Amino acid sequence: GQNIDQPTEMTATEGAIVQINCTYQTSGFNGLFWYQQHAGEAPTFLSYNVLDGLEEKGRFSSFLSRSKGYSYLLLKELQMKDSASYLCAVRTTSGNTPLVFGKGTRLSVIA
């Protein structure tokens, strides 16, 4: 089976740093994606990791450890507009395979 776990909710303060963790147990692994989803809107792509290590993209970074089945998304200099759900998704094989999503982490940024 496919299992992707993320915390349900997190709260952080404007200007701070927050780390959202994701652990996965899947039948295969061919890359991990992070998406941002504001309420009632489409998921929008944030980052992609397929090799171990850190990928940095402005205020957002994502880390992957394949041996541990673990990833995190790091958000720096938090802004109110970062309040959203953050979805961890795994592609299990190469080719035209779908993404398997976690339930998402709802992040609330407070003043």
Place this chain on the structure above:
Amino acid sequence: EPEVTQTPSHQVTQMGQEVILRCVPISNHLYFYWYRQILGQKVEFLVSFYNNEISEKSEIFDDQFSVERPDGSNFTLKIRSTKLEDSAMYFCASRTDGKNQPQHFGDGTRLSIL
């Protein structure tokens, strides 16, 4: 920036009726997907489509569902006889060639079955 567009944004239908949800993927994309998200739950895969045929489908995608690419731009999801539990947000996604390429999602169609 090119976008995946979906119509309608909201569809209200009586149980047992047929619905067709429409999507226009990004023009140079080759791989197409439908996902659904029941309110408060995770995004779930329905079907993937490439080279004018279904590549993979989930257990959710039973005989009531079908997909079609009737022309060079549209990609549709049809539900033949809707049930109350089909109420959800339906997202279309597409991606270009290349294994590292992310899927880009449309804004979704909120389907409400009465």
